[in-house]
Amino acid sequence: MSDQNQASLRKDTKRRQIVLAAFKLFTENGFYATGVDLIMRQSQVSKRTMYIYFPTKNDLIVAVLEFYRAGYENKLNAVLTRQDLSSREKILVIFDDAKNGFANGHFHGCLAVNAMGEFAGKDPAIETACRVFKTWELSIFEELTKELPVRHPQDLAFKLLVLIEGLGAIAQVMKQPCPIDLDQMVNALIDEHY
Amino acid sequence: MSDQNQASLRKDTKRRQIVLAAFKLFTENGFYATGVDLIMRQSQVSKRTMYIYFPTKNDLIVAVLEFYRAGYENKLNAVLTRQDLSSREKILVIFDDAKNGFANGHFHGCLAVNAMGEFAGKDPAIETACRVFKTWELSIFEELTKELPVRHPQDLAFKLLVLIEGLGAIAQVMKQPCPIDLDQMVNALIDEHY
């Protein structure tokens, strides 16, 4: 391993500390409400260092949104590759996993949606990061529905995205367990496209 | 009309000005990002007056959320009582109306969801106002599904709420026209409960 790699490893460590602390604080307390001073204290990093990696707070927010997406991707990969599942089963597993995430009471909604609520029309880079997140989410469903013998798999994927999004938003506000049978609803949605 | 009524009419005018300006600014720029000074300038009201009606900014936010709900209620009443519609048609009209609202490109998402994103775990009164909004939304669907000869009308109402919520969240982030046939999807959702 070359010096440069070691150096960038050190850099990445600090960067990671910052992004991780910021991610936690942003999800729990919101973006505007979280000051950079607190982030720097929680991440054990000096302000100078912070502003070397992230010249502005919004740069950090963009990085956090990408971190959020990557984390979700890893989680999905872990869940989906665990067993040998059919495409339909994979879709059901995604919803089952989401339902669990929504139910724990400390769920704070989709970070990309929250960011959009605070920065829509104000910071194009953040808006883009939010859109990238949702586009990626949609592509996950599209990959799966296209493996299914259904008509209009893209439409089906969009419906699934709508469903998971709606469940998340309601969970965020209501903090009540979801009263409906998700498996049944998802299966019905899929069956309709056969 | 007594003095007191006239007086409270004047009061209500100022109050309304404040709430209306705040509503606009909050929806367009977010809650934390909108300062009270701007609100007071836009509403043509002195700061003193503002703080007589709303001792804290959060009090104003709660009032704005209720204003938002009442406005939605009026809009729905106007749309639903215009013609003699069946319950199923009324549900379809709600989604049609929502789709139009989401499509105009200046849609900023559900204000209650956005507020939850910024104030969850911080201000109980605001949290309650958000939950009241969603509970009311659900009750609208429940009223309609209960007039339908379906099994489990409450579950159906919840599914419809999930659907409209998901469409809103996606519209807020993606700013693309909804690619799916909503009438078909809603009808399928209802038919499944027959």
Add this chain to the structure above:
DNA sequence: CCGCAAGTAAACAATTTGGTTTACTTATTT
């Protein structure tokens, strides 16, 4: 062992925030 990149701590600047207070001006009603 020296030099350099990476990092720290803390002071500093400029602005903005929510909120208070004071002195003054309208209107309306009786």
Add this chain to the structure above:
DNA sequence: AAATAAGTAAACCAAATTGTTTACTTGCGG
């Protein structure tokens, strides 16, 4: 015409905001 409720304009406050800068320390590689 006088009393009163409602409102205004603006100064003021303490705290917090993002962002900059300075002087100092650490640790690793050639």
